């Protein structure tokens with residue numbers, strides 16, 4: 419984990435850089451549940467349910483920008499993925515938008 423790794427990150431993927439920046443400069447509070455996100459846990463167990471993830475305010479499937487920081491939010495992994503479990507709002511109408 420060399421911190422220079424992402425400072426020079428032009429060669430890195432832009433999303434990875436955006437994540438690193440948000441982790442460092444963000445509030446580290448989950449925008450969905452409002453709880454603090456354990457960054458130490460995230461460092462050692464990034465796939466943990468309570469680990470930090472970059473969430474998108476407007477889902478990419480709805481035209482949200484993947485890379486625009488304005489569309490980025492911090493969330494627990496469990497909260498980030500929770501919306502997929504919401505029966506009420508999970509539309510079966512996730513159209514196969516292949517024609518674009």
Ligand SMILES: [Zn+2]
Pocket residue numbers: 448449450451452453493494497
């Ligand atoms: Zn949360």
